[in-house]
Amino acid sequence: MGGAVPRILTVRGQKVILDADLAVIYGVPTYRFNEAVKRNRGRFPDDFMFQLTADEHAGLISQIAMSKPGRGGRRTAPYAFTEHGAVMAANILRSDRAVQMSVFVVRAFIMMREQLLNRAELEKRLAEIEKSLMGHDAALRDLYQKIRPLLLPPPDPPRKQIGFHVKEASARYQIRAKRKS
Numbered sequence: 001m002g003g004a005v006p007r008i009l010t011v012r013g014q015k016v017i018l019d020a021d022l023a024v025i026y027g028v029p030t031y032r033f034n035e036a037v038k039r040n041r042g043r044f045p046d047d048f049m050f051q052l053t054a055d056e057h058a059g060l061i062s063q064i065a066m067s068k069p070g071r072g073g074r075r076t077a078p079y080a081f082t083e084h085g086a087v088m089a090a091n092i093l094r095s096d097r098a099v100q101m102s103v104f105v106v107r108a109f110i111m112m113r114e115q116l117l118n119r120a121e122l123e124k125r126l127a128e129i130e131k132s133l134m135g136h137d138a139a140l141r142d143l144y145q146k147i148r149p150l151l152l153p154p155p156d157p158p159r160k161q162i163g164f165h166v167k168e169a170s171a172r173y174q175i176r177a178k179r180k181s
Contacts, residue, residue, distance in 0.1 A: 008112055009080075009086070011056060016080035018060075026099045038077065039079070040092045048085030050079040083109040083147055095115060 008015050022034035038093060052060065057077040081089060083106065090102030 008108060011052065011080050012050070014080075014082055015109065016082055017086055019079040019081065022081055022086055022089055025105060026090065026095070027097045028093065033093075033134075034079065035088065036092050042087050043092060044081075045083055047082060048083050048088055049079055051079050090131075140170075 007021060008017055010016075019034055019037070020030045023030040026033065027035075037049070054077065060078070086105040086109075087102050090098040090105070
């Protein structure tokens with residue numbers, strides 16, 4: 001995943017970031033990052049970090065274009081870090097970049113949480129509006145029918161004809177009755 005843009009994914013109903021993405025953020029190779037995590041396994045309880053199952057890993061391979069095993073890519077399932085696990089990872093790396101990036105990771109999770117709260121609030125408000133309009137269905141349908149033509153795109157303008165055109169009255173032709181011979 002070299003220079004990929006870090007992503008916050010939903011796995012097992014939790015928002016997580018994968019080990020390879022954290023390694024990119026902290027500026028270390030993924031294998032070095034995972035070595036540091038394994039040396040400090042006690043700092044990462046299951047609610048901070050977990051390893052993906054084979055099925056979850058297979059789903060991510062097709063979902064985010066990770067390389068397949070045997071093609072030069074990773075040979076083990078990635079670790080997924082929750083918000084707290086991502087911050088803990090910065091603590092075990094102890095570099096200036098890790099400290100700066102831990103702030104970045106926390107802010108990304110906070111921004112995502114705020115967006116989810118805003119969405120939930122909007123859905124609640126729409127539900128309230130829908131309840132208040134329950135008795136007004138017929139009036140709204142009538143209003144929509146009247147407004148609908150205004151929402152349609154305007155018709156295409158008539159096309160100009162190319163070339164020289166003479167406008168003259170068309171000749172009236174008469175059909176003669178056949179003579180009997």
